[in-house]
Amino acid sequence: MSYERSVSAPDHRFEPETVWNLQMPEIRFGRGAVEELGFQFHDLGVEDGAHGLVVTDETLTDLGHADRVREHLVDAGFDVDVYDDCEREPSLEAVGECLSFVRDEKGEAGYDFYVGFGGGSCLDTAKVTRAVMENGGEPLDYVAEPTGKGKALTQSNVPLVLMPTTAGTGAETSPVAILSVEEKETKEGISSNHVRADAAVLDPTFTTTLPPDITAKTAMDALGHAIEGYTTHQFDDLLRADDPASRPTYAGRTPITDQFSEAAISLLSSNVRQVVNNGDDIEARSAMLQGALFGAIAGLTAGATLCHAMAYPVGNRYHTFHGETIAVLTPASTLGYNAASDPERFARLAEMLGADTTGMSQSEAAEEAKAEYIRLQQDLNVLPSGLNELAGITEDDLDWLAEQTTSTQKRLLRTNPRPVTTEDVHDIFADALYNWE
Numbered sequence: 001m002s003y004e005r006s007v008s009a010p011d012h013r014f015e016p017e018t019v020w021n022l023q024m025p026e027i028r029f030g031r032g033a034v035e036e037l038g039f040q041f042h043d044l045g046v047e048d049g050a051h052g053l054v055v056t057d058e059t060l061t062d063l064g065h066a067d068r069v070r071e072h073l074v075d076a077g078f079d080v081d082v083y084d085d086c087e088r089e090p091s092l093e094a095v096g097e098c099l100s101f102v103r104d105e106k107g108e109a110g111y112d113f114y115v116g117f118g119g120g121s122c123l124d125t126a127k128v129t130r131a132v133m134e135n136g137g138e139p140l141d142y143v144a145e146p147t148g149k150g151k152a153l154t155q156s157n158v159p160l161v162l163m164p165t166t167a168g169t170g171a172e173t174s175p176v177a178i179l180s181v182e183e184k185e186t187k188e189g190i191s192s193n194h195v196r197a198d199a200a201v202l203d204p205t206f207t208t209t210l211p212p213d214i215t216a217k218t219a220m221d222a223l224g225h226a227i228e229g230y231t232t233h234q235f236d237d238l239l240r241a242d243d244p245a246s247r248p249t250y251a252g253r254t255p256i257t258d259q260f261s262e263a264a265i266s267l268l269s270s271n272v273r274q275v276v277n278n279g280d281d282i283e284a285r286s287a288m289l290q291g292a293l294f295g296a297i298a299g300l301t302a303g304a305t306l307c308h309a310m311a312y313p314v315g316n317r318y319h320t321f322h323g324e325t326i327a328v329l330t331p332a333s334t335l336g337y338n339a340a341s342d343p344e345r346f347a348r349l350a351e352m353l354g355a356d357t358t359g360m361s362q363s364e365a366a367e368e369a370k371a372e373y374i375r376l377q378q379d380l381n382v383l384p385s386g387l388n389e390l391a392g393i394t395e396d397d398l399d400w401l402a403e404q405t406t407s408t409q410k411r412l413l414r415t416n417p418r419p420v421t422t423e424d425v426h427d428i429f430a431d432a433l434y435n436w437e
């Protein structure tokens, strides 16, 4: 087993990791990028007359955005169908419905290419649909054991391009698709480099129609990825991989993820107030989309940590919006409990978030990251003050939440920069009930 923290590794092997890598899709970014979608597919080897599917939701159809995407593809010489029944936080069944649509229309061969267009839920539905059509079977076959069968995915030859319409999840570059498994009240990730898209096309003009509350919630998810990626363990805290293929998907922070994290934290924290209050500001929207992209490249390569681990049981039981859950949990978890793991780094983080730490000691500056983050949330004026306001959660609910976190989220907890017990997680949940009065 190559993936254990060096401090707790079996004693036959103590060699720390010495190599890191960064894998990501081709990226096309900017106003008018949608006009290059046809070029992107030709560049990926798709020929004129090929038949593709746009996977999206009804809101984007109603806004006319899905038609805009379809028309660009038709003008480029392709046939295009649109599937717009994606649901928020997709369940296994919802992705199964998209797969049934594909099999009804095209049989087991499926479409010649796929586009995921929308928020993270649409993008994840498209990722799983392409992967399962290429590998056969059903989504549960590729979910990790014991929930699923844990089968490995292989490389897909059918191109997938993702176009996010929110500055949030980072699903356009990540190697993970998140699905809810309703009978087990849990969320599971299909995590593989073969789930990752071939290209991401990011056009900020699609994000100007997002309402203020969704803008704020998705932004806090993006900021969470950047902060968690910046504060996770370093890549050489793990043992050296036995072979490159066994290196974990979330492999710790590296010099390059730090660069992306730092840029993301500054872009997101300095523009989020503007886009929540003035959604038409295309310059600020563009900065946010860029910040979310950078945050995903950093956080979803280095690895999400304790806050995301705690957010999944909350989201499953109370059906809360993911970014809003991250916003509520970040102060107590990432910026509270984890700050002791590296005060110097958290002091730098406070400055990136916009805090003035002049004259403070290092530990005071590290604590200021949490205070500055809470001030930002309060300024946005659309986010709940804690778990209690988010979903009516009280002390009585915390045993279950803590137990679920430590029993189902081992993948994220294993690489948290500070070890946590179930009792610790209980206390952090308690701290997050009320972030302010």
Ligand SMILES: [Fe+2]
Binding pocket: 169, 221, 224, 225, 308, 322, 326
């Ligand atoms: Fe997230």
